[in-house]
Amino acid sequence: xxxRKIAFGNSEEAFIEDRLEGHLNIIYSDDNNKGKTxxxxxxxxxxxxxxxxxxxxxxxxxxxxxxxxxxxxxFDVVRKNTTxxxxxxxxxxxxxxxxxxxxxxxxxxxxxPVVAKxxxxxxxxxxxxxxxxxxxxxxxxxxxxxxKGFYKNSDFIEMLFSMGESTNNVISIDQxxxxxADIKTKRQRVAVLKRxxxxxxIDPEIGAIALANSxxxxxxxxxxxxxxxxxxxxxxxxxxxxxxxxxxxxxxxxAELTSLNRSLEEGLVVCADxxxxxxxxxxxxxxxxxxxxxxxxxxxxSIRSNIFMKNxxxxxxxxxxxxxxxxxxxxxxxxPPTFRDFVLFxxxxxxxxxxxxxxxxxxxxxxxxxxxxxRGSTLSEEEKLRRRNVLLKIYEKMNAYYKMLDVNGRIEFxxxxxxxxxxxxxxxxxxxxFCKALALRDxxxxxxxxxxxxxxxxxxxxxxxxxxxxxxxxxxxxVIVSSTLKSEEYVRDKYKKSAKxxxxxxxxxxxxxxxxxxxxxxxxxxxxxxxIGIVLE
Amino acid sequence: MYTFKNTERNNYKASQYETKSLLYLIGLRPDKKxxxxxxIDCFNDVTGLSxxxxxxxxxxxxxxxxxxxxxxxxxxxxxxxxDSIFKFHEFIFFMPVLKDSYLKGDVGYFYGxxxxxxxxxxxxxxxxxxxxxxxxxxxxxxKIDSFLERVVFVEDREPSxxxxxxxxxxxxxxxxxxxxxxxxxxxxxDRQVIKKTSYIEGLSILxxxxxxxxxxxxxxxxxxxxxxxxxxxxxxxxQQGIPIEFxxxxxxxxxxxxxxxxxxxxxxxxxxxxxxxxxxxxxFWKVLEVILGSVEENHSxxxxxxxxxxxxxxxxxxVLDRDSILFLSALIKEGLSK
Numbered sequence: 001x002x003x004r005k006i007a008f009g010n011s012e013e014a015f016i017e018d019r020l021e022g023h024l025n026i027i028y029s030d031d032n033n034k035g036k037t038x039x040x041x042x043x044x045x046x047x048x049x050x051x052x053x054x055x056x057x058x059x060x061x062x063x064x065x066x067x068x069x070x071x072x073x074x075f076d077v078v079r080k081n082t083t084x085x086x087x088x089x090x091x092x093x094x095x096x097x098x099x100x101x102x103x104x105x106x107x108x109x110x111x112x113p114v115v116a117k118x119x120x121x122x123x124x125x126x127x128x129x130x131x132x133x134x135x136x137x138x139x140x141x142x143x144x145x146x147x148k149g150f151y152k153n154s155d156f157i158e159m160l161f162s163m164g165e166s167t168n169n170v171i172s173i174d175q176x177x178x179x180x181a182d183i184k185t186k187r188q189r190v191a192v193l194k195r196x197x198x199x200x201x202i203d204p205e206i207g208a209i210a211l212a213n214s215x216x217x218x219x220x221x222x223x224x225x226x227x228x229x230x231x232x233x234x235x236x237x238x239x240x241x242x243x244x245x246x247x248x249x250x251x252x253x254x255a256e257l258t259s260l261n262r263s264l265e266e267g268l269v270v271c272a273d274x275x276x277x278x279x280x281x282x283x284x285x286x287x288x289x290x291x292x293x294x295x296x297x298x299x300x301x302s303i304r305s306n307i308f309m310k311n312x313x314x315x316x317x318x319x320x321x322x323x324x325x326x327x328x329x330x331x332x333x334x335x336p337p338t339f340r341d342f343v344l345f346x347x348x349x350x351x352x353x354x355x356x357x358x359x360x361x362x363x364x365x366x367x368x369x370x371x372x373x374x375r376g377s378t379l380s381e382e383e384k385l386r387r388r389n390v391l392l393k394i395y396e397k398m399n400a401y402y403k404m405l406d407v408n409g410r411i412e413f414x415x416x417x418x419x420x421x422x423x424x425x426x427x428x429x430x431x432x433x434f435c436k437a438l439a440l441r442d443x444x445x446x447x448x449x450x451x452x453x454x455x456x457x458x459x460x461x462x463x464x465x466x467x468x469x470x471x472x473x474x475x476x477x478x479v480i481v482s483s484t485l486k487s488e489e490y491v492r493d494k495y496k497k498s499a500k501x502x503x504x505x506x507x508x509x510x511x512x513x514x515x516x517x518x519x520x521x522x523x524x525x526x527x528x529x530x531x532i533g534i535v536l537e
Numbered sequence: 538m539y540t541f542k543n544t545e546r547n548n549y550k551a552s553q554y555e556t557k558s559l560l561y562l563i564g565l566r567p568d569k570k571x572x573x574x575x576x577i578d579c580f581n582d583v584t585g586l587s588x589x590x591x592x593x594x595x596x597x598x599x600x601x602x603x604x605x606x607x608x609x610x611x612x613x614x615x616x617x618x619x620d621s622i623f624k625f626h627e628f629i630f631f632m633p634v635l636k637d638s639y640l641k642g643d644v645g646y647f648y649g650x651x652x653x654x655x656x657x658x659x660x661x662x663x664x665x666x667x668x669x670x671x672x673x674x675x676x677x678x679x680k681i682d683s684f685l686e687r688v689v690f691v692e693d694r695e696p697s698x699x700x701x702x703x704x705x706x707x708x709x710x711x712x713x714x715x716x717x718x719x720x721x722x723x724x725x726x727d728r729q730v731i732k733k734t735s736y737i738e739g740l741s742i743l744x745x746x747x748x749x750x751x752x753x754x755x756x757x758x759x760x761x762x763x764x765x766x767x768x769x770x771x772x773x774x775x776q777q778g779i780p781i782e783f784x785x786x787x788x789x790x791x792x793x794x795x796x797x798x799x800x801x802x803x804x805x806x807x808x809x810x811x812x813x814x815x816x817x818x819x820x821f822w823k824v825l826e827v828i829l830g831s832v833e834e835n836h837s838x839x840x841x842x843x844x845x846x847x848x849x850x851x852x853x854x855x856v857l858d859r860d861s862i863l864f865l866s867a868l869i870k871e872g873l874s875k
Contacts, residue, residue: 246798
């Protein structure tokens with residue numbers, strides 16, 4: 001996959017980056033605030049990533065565009081909020097949500113891995129998937145994935161495992177019994193906890209206080225915040241209803257088509273005497289049939305796979321709705337805090353909260369056990385071994401890269417995320433992310449661009465920078481990195497243009513003003529075929 | 538006056554061969570655009586006609602181990618047409634790949650008599666003379682020579698699907714499987730076989746185009762429509778997206794994204810019903826024919842103009858409505874825009 005063009009803007013201001021090449025691209029400038037991060041985050045956002053823009057940048061006001069090539073196919077994508085319009089080969093596709101866009105990416109563009117999450121197998125979201133090749137500037141945390149929230153570190157590792165062949169065991173009858181027994185015990189425990197929790201009588205008003213958050217601002221702010229969640233919830237529910245409607249219609253269509261199909265087959269003429277179907281037609285005007293088997297099979301097959309995908313989208317939306325609902329309940333609980341009540345009841349609330357947490361945990365475990373039963377397999381010993389080896393191989397590669405950067409380095413990487421409390425110095429952290437991105441590339445053999453925002457972050461020495469650049473310019477993948485130079489370092493041709501290195505200088509941009517009215521006309525032309533003004537509002 | 542002779546009823550293998558020859562006429566020849574009608578088993582196995590009555594005569598012989606002398610013998614029907622009251626534009630002999638030893642060299646899949654080695658040329662002439670003498674008692678050598686100068690020998694070097702694939706340029710046609718084209722090939726073959734079931738031996742016509750009265754012909758246009766139908770149908774519901782022109786037209790109605798997506802699904806649903814509903818067969822073929830006709834006539838015709846023509850020419854629309862016809866037109870226009 002090669003990124004050809006990145007752009008973002010609206011009818012007032014815009015920016016277009018079309019100088020990218022298929023190998024190593026270094027976007028640099030003599031100072032901060034020249035828009036490097038916006039361009040890189042804009043790229044990832046238009047590909048379906050979660051927004052991680054610098055504070056103060058109102059990304060919802062803009063259209064984000066990317067053109068990329070996968071093999072011989074060129075794709076143009078425009079994103080605004082959660083709507084995506086994709087153009088390829090003079091055909092247009094529209095997606096109303098990330099879940100929907102994900103279904104397009106998977107298969108048409110590349111294959112997304114499937115992981116088991118909350119007792120259900122699901123396609124991973126782009127936000128998690130892109131972490132194999134993307135290192136952003138903000139939200140860096142060696143002990144976590146960048147997009148914490150729905151996904152956890154374990155999901156990232158699970159995803160890496162699922163990108164290889166797994167070997168699972170079929171569950172034996174004994175195991176089924178033991179799993180069932182396990183589920184039963186857990187259910188009983190849940191029942192006990194629920195009874196206990198009910199015993200603690202909580203004044204609903206006070207329930208809120210325990211969770212009252214000290215950082216919460218004024219009443220007005222809270223109101224806006226809560227109604228924001230509520231709007232999001234309504235929007236999601238509306239989307240889910242639309243998708244459900246579509247699925248229903250498609251199911252009815254399949255039923256109708258198959259019945260039409262049947263009458264067609266019943267129409268076969270057979271000779272009454274001998275039963276032969278080799279009967280010559282003697283009609284004046286015989287047209288060709290409306291369709292043939294291949295066409296009919298293909299239509300039915302595609303509708304069925306459409307239904308399948310839409311159901312995936314619906315279940316994704318359901319997850320999001322549940323998460324929002326939980327958030328909403330929590331927030332509403334936080335309402336009128338009075339200090340006295342808080343002090344009086346905080347103890348009981350603490351217990352209630354503890355019970356609640358344990359119940360949630362148990363329910364999740366039950367769900368995943370039930371899922372195991374349904375799938376009919378558990379991890380085999382072989383699979384456990386394979387998984388161990390996957391990780392060992394990745395660590396090995398990470399350490400090999402680290403040695404290339406620093407022969408005398410003291411660090412020995414032994415995990416994909418650091419433990420809490422374990423901290424790296426600025427340059428070590430940078431080296432960690434660099435080695436991880438390259439090790440994953442080597443291990444997975446993927447052909448996505450390696451994207452590192454601020455690749456010299458944490459004062460990487462010039463010698464190490466040279467090594468990094470020589471590694472990055474030696475791989476087949478496209479590479480897009482950015483770097484800010486200190487004024488004493490900045491010379492116009494610090495990075496020399498060569499067959500393998502494409503330096504792109506952003507120093508000329510005005511401070512904090514990468515978006516410029518002068519690009520608007522060109523931007524509009526680029527986007528004219530998407531009809532964005534109308535479709536994306 | 539022309540009298541039909543030597544019509545035959547073919548077995549399976551021969552019909553396979555005749556379908557290949559038919560598709561050769563409208564698929565592989567550089568002048569294929571001129572050939573709009575294919576007369577089946579009238580003048581010869583297959584004869585192409587232009588709308589003004591120009592004739593491309595074709596004799597096919599799928600026999601294994603064809604020798605030059607046998608070829609000469611089988612050239613008899615072509616010769617008879619050459620010698621008839623009608624003026625034929627081209628004489629084509631469609632046959633399996635010949636042994637190298639008969640030929641001077643490999644000059645491609647079609648060639649004239651001059652590419653036969655000299656001794657073999659004589660055998661072709663001998664075969665034809667013998668047959669003429671057997672039937673008529675005489676053979677005119679001068680006439681034979683000038684006839685043979687005009688014969689094109691075409692070797693069948695490709696599998697069936699290759700012939701189907703070349704009839705029409707349509708986007709994505711190379712991505713379809715061979716099986717997909719083989720199935721269409723069979724449909725055309727069956728149609729061709731059915732055409733031969735009527736009885737015309739001994740009937741006469743005055744002008745070449747009078748042959749249309751016998752309904753033993755297939756129009757090239759019908760085969761184009763067939764291909765468009767199958768090519769559009771196979772991708773209808775797959776994730777290929779929607780053609781830009783339809784998107785622009787729909788976007789101009791100020792629908793929001795979700796409404797637009799519903800509209801698209803509705804169009805796909807209606808069109809797919811047309812592919813399954815045998816009762817609306819006539820309507821569907823007519824609609825396809827009008828769309829294809831409008832687009833071929835003017836490649837930049839707008840889809841709403843295409844709809845106007847459909848609305849005018851197809852009296853009653855039952856399964857398809859305006860939106861689905863706009864959608865279908867955009868798909869076809871897109872496909873043909875190579």
